[in-house]
Amino acid sequence: MKKHLFIIATVIGTLALHACSDFLNRTPLDAFSTPDFFKSPAELRAYMNTFYTATNFPKYANHGNDFNSDIQTTGAPDTRLQGTRTVATSGSIGFGEVRRVNYFFDHYKAVEEKHSLEEYQQYLGEAYFFRGLIYFNLMRSYGDIQILTSELNTNSPELYNPRNPRNEVADFIIGQLDSAAMYLTPDKTSGAGRINRWIALLIQSRVALYEGTWEKYHAGSEFGVEGANPEKYLEKAAEAALEIINSGVYEVYNTGDPENSYKEFFALQDFTSNSEVMFWRKYDNELTRGESGFTNDRNFRMETPTSRTITKQLADAYLCINGRPISGNPLFKGHTTLSEEAENRDPRFYQTIATPDDTWKIHEDGRVEYWSGAYNRLNSSADYNAPSGYIIQKGYNPNMIYHVQQYEESPGMIYRYAEALLNYAEAKAELGTISQADIDLSIKPLRDRVGMPNLVTGEITHDPNWEFPDLSPLINEIRRxxxxxxxxxxxxxxxxxxWAAADELIVGKRPKGFLASQIDESPFPVDEDGFLDPLKNAMPSGWGFKLDRDYLNSVPISEIVLNDNLTQNPGW
Structure with missing residues (x-):
């Protein structure tokens, strides 16, 4: 990949054009603008509290978070997937958070005058964690990015440093998370307070898996990496995930009821002592009501689909209860009705997708309504608009006492142990070193929760509908x-x-739904086989994702024109 010079154009741009930038229109570091401030651990803690934001910790939200992909749809084309984004003419790269965290590193040592490392190392660990997390978000958006480790001013020569290649950025992030893991507490805690060592390792495994697979699957493309070494990152991903697994601090939440365990897990009202949730957001109206970022109405919003639905691309991915795909499987009852479609399927199907005979509402007087009431009203109003037909219930609690507009106290799940298990399995599979023992350690606990057969390396049934037919059966099943x-x-x-998988999953395709014959009337188009095809008219040729451009964001033109050394990302 070309090495582009990258200047923090938000600084230069503000000076030249008085634009809204990260540098001059910045928050005054929450009034902690004097080097004399950092004199006690409490002051370090107060400063790090400002990083525990919805931006850094996006929670599991109403109706899910995958509407920028192939598995959920709102009935409107996602601009990235459609390939209709244009180069940003203004805006900033996002270095404001980098500057804020670097301010901490420039000044925290003032605390050493009167306090030992043991008294403040948690907050130092948090600073390393957040710097790694912030840079990971930048790398995912822009690829190559300038590495800055101190607070800069308008005269700083570092402003003119070249943009660092993405693999150097990945190494920097992994190093930051190594430092974070060294300083952060190893205690599990309630998961709703401060981050710990295991969360740092989870994000490290995420970053390393991301970069390892990016380098492997984008090799030879516009997004390839010079001097790529995917194995290095995949080994780190497996190592970090395995350390979490071997710690014994977490385990998969399992009530012993495979018909409900997965669904109940996401609908819990408190994760304080939960074995699987590593980090979550607590909503307490006595403490946080009215604060920015603390509005919460998940269950209230999920009572109806409101145009947010699961796609057939996800529904068809669930195996049958014999552990085999639906294609050619006598256990699969077909698509005629949603109830038949859910029969004999991996229980995660009907614990994620609401089925007509499942509980919709439990009223305070004990009266129960079923999802059939919602399905019978599909597309009767904006609230019941359902582009694909499949209503999501993952994360939904039917007890109406928990349904409160704006001020629910339902918790927000952020990180969970299952990701560590999946990261480990995928990294080992990509390295070609995975064993049945590795699968038993990682995939089996997830399948045990829902009563599904284990994945056995020598007994994988061929699926003619595998999303990645050129890859091994094992990698296909781990991705599934x-x-x-x-x-x-x-x-x-x-x-x-x-995975560089837009060519297989996005280009020329459209999100589909269930058989339209199941509902009396639908405002959405139908495909030639009778399945809902909500974007058929909006994009008759399918998603127009540009493979040579849309994997990364554009750098705003307003920043490029101010500096001859700043160039654009591929394809833009």
């Missing part, structure tokens, strides 16, 4: 497991991007 287990949690676009 990830797709199903993490559905609607916000992972899917990143997976498509790092």
């Amino acid at each position: 497991e990830r797709k199903v287990e993490l559905a609607a949690e916000g992972f899917r676009w990143d997976d498509i991007a790092r």
Whole structure:
């Protein structure tokens, strides 16, 4: 990949054009603008509290988080997938958060005058964690990015440093997370307070898996990496995930009821002592009501689909209860009705997708309504608009006492142990070193929760509909497991991007739904086989994702014109 010079154009741009930038229109570091401030651990803690934001910790949200992918749809084309984005003419890269965290590193040592490392190392670890996390978000957006480790001013020569190649950025992030893991507490804690060592390792495994697979699958393309070494990152991903697994601190939440365990897990009202949730957001109206980023109405919003639905691309991915795909499987009852479609399927199907006979609402007087009430009203109003027909219920609690507009206290799940298991399995499979023991350690606990047969390396049934027919059956099945287990949690676009999989999953395709004959009337188009095809008219040729451009974001033109050394990302 070309080495482009990259200047923090937000600084230069503000000076030249008085634009809104990260540098001059910045928050005044939450009033902590004097080097005399960092004199106690409490002051370090207060400063790090400002990084515990919805931006850094996006939670599992209403109706899911995968609408920028192939597995959920709102009935409107996603601009990235459609290939209709244009070069940003203004805006900033996003270095404001980098500057804020670097301010901490420039000044925190003032605390050493009166306090030992043991008294403040948690907050130092948090600073390393957030710097790594912030840079990971930048790398995912722009690829190559300038590495800055101190607070800069308008005269700093570092402003004119070249943009660092993405693999150097990945190494920097992994190093930051190594430091974070060294300083952060190893205690599990309630998961709703401060981050710990294991969370740093989870994100490290995520970053390393992302870069390892990006380098492997984008090799030879516009997004390839010079001096690529995917094995290095895949080994790190497996190593970090395995350390979490071997710690014994976490385990898969399992009530012993495969018909409900997965669904109940996401609908819990408190994760304080949960074995699987590593980090979550607690909503307490006595403490946080009215604060920015703390509005919460997940269950209230999920009572109806409101144009947010699961796609057939996800529904068809669920195996049958014999552990085999639906194609040619006598256990598969077909698509005639949603109830038949869910029969004999991996229980995660009907614990993610609402079926007509499942509980919709439990009223305070004990009265129960079923999802058939919602399906009977599909497309009767904006609230019941359902482009694909499949209503999501993952994360939904039917008890109406928890349905409160704006001020629900339902918790927001952020990180969970299942990701570590899936990262480990995928990294080992990509390295070609995975064993049955590795699968038993990682995939089996997830399948055990829902009563599904284990994945056995020598007994994988061929699926003519595998998404990646050129890859091994084992990698296809591990990717399927990830797709199903993490559905609607916000992972899917990143997976498509790092696998360079838009050609298989996006280009020329459209999100589909269930058989239109199941509902009396639909405002959405239908394909030649009778399945809902909500974007048929909007994009008759399917998604127009540009393979040589859309994996990364554009650099705003307003920043490029100010500096001859700043060049654009590929394809833009």
